[in-house]
Amino acid sequence: MRKNSPKGEKTLFASLLLSAPGPIVTGISVLLSFSATQIADFLRRTTELAAIIVAWKVYRKLRQSADIDQTEKARLERLANRYAGGAMVCSGVLLFVITIFQMYSYKPGGNVTMGLVVASLGVLVNTWFWFRYRFLNNEKQDAVIAVQQKLYRAKSFADVCVVVALAAVAIAPTHPATRYIDTIGSIIITFYLLWNGLKTLRK
Numbered sequence: 207m208r209k210n211s212p213k214g215e216k217t218l219f220a221s222l223l224l225s226a227p228g229p230i231v232t233g234i235s236v237l238l239s240f241s242a243t244q245i246a247d248f249l250r251r252t253t254e255l256a257a258i259i260v261a262w263k264v265y266r267k268l269r270q271s272a273d274i275d276q277t278e279k280a281r282l283e284r285l286a287n288r289y290a291g292g293a294m295v296c297s298g299v300l301l302f303v304i305t306i307f308q309m310y311s312y313k314p315g316g317n318v319t320m321g322l323v324v325a326s327l328g329v330l331v332n333t334w335f336w337f338r339y340r341f342l343n344n345e346k347q348d349a350v351i352a353v354q355q356k357l358y359r360a361k362s363f364a365d366v367c368v369v370v371a372l373a374a375v376a377i378a379p380t381h382p383a384t385r386y387i388d389t390i391g392s393i394i395i396t397f398y399l400l401w402n403g404l405k406t407l408r409k
Contacts, residue, residue, distance in 0.1 A: 214265060214269075214350075217342060218265050218350075222259060224331055225251070225255050226255060228328070229255055232248040235248075235321035246300070250364060250399065253293040253294075253296050254293050254294075257286075258354075258357075261350055264285060268283075283350055287350075290357045291353075291403045293357070294357070294403030295399070298396045298397070298398075301399065321372050322369065322376055325365050326365075328368075332358050332361040332365055335358045336358040336362050343355055357406075360399060370387070370391060375387075
């Protein structure tokens with residue numbers, strides 16, 4: 207009997223397709239600006255994409271393997287969990303290092319429009335997927351779907367912080383407060399990712 211829902215696999219595949227262009231577009235926008243938050247956002251989206259790919263593969267394998275034993279099922283679920291938690295922790299650590307360096311070499315200005323558009327769309331899309339995974343997990347408890355719910359909750363929160371920081375850079379790039387908003391945005395994302403990632407890995 208296949209235990210995983212086709213709706214779950216379709217949702218994972220949809221989130222994979224929509225997340226795939228994120229690192230490319232954000233990477234291009236990084237080259238156009240000097241924003242610490244935007245560099246952090248690029249690293250975050252790249253590691254999260256890797257976690258989503260693993261989750262989709264694991265979920266698909268579990269759904270297609272009708273006779274899989276509980277030991278193998280638990281191993282695959284732990285793998286998806288570790289990648290999701292690891293993605294958040296790696297993003298947090300990299301972001302912390304970059305933020306420290308950027309604090310001492312901040313350059314105002316740069317074109318953050320593309321990054322701001324991507325982050326704004328990310329708030330909408332990631333929030334939708336967060337509630338979608340929440341609905342699927344409430345409908346039928348599943349370890350892979352549950353950790354994706356946590357990942358997308360973290361993604362939504364991080365995107366809100368990115369939007370605030372980049373909006374400040376776009377509106378007033380040379381204002382003294384903008385440097386601190388950009389840095390504070392990075393720090394908030396850092397600790398939120400580390401907290402969620404470590405909590406996920408402990409489980």
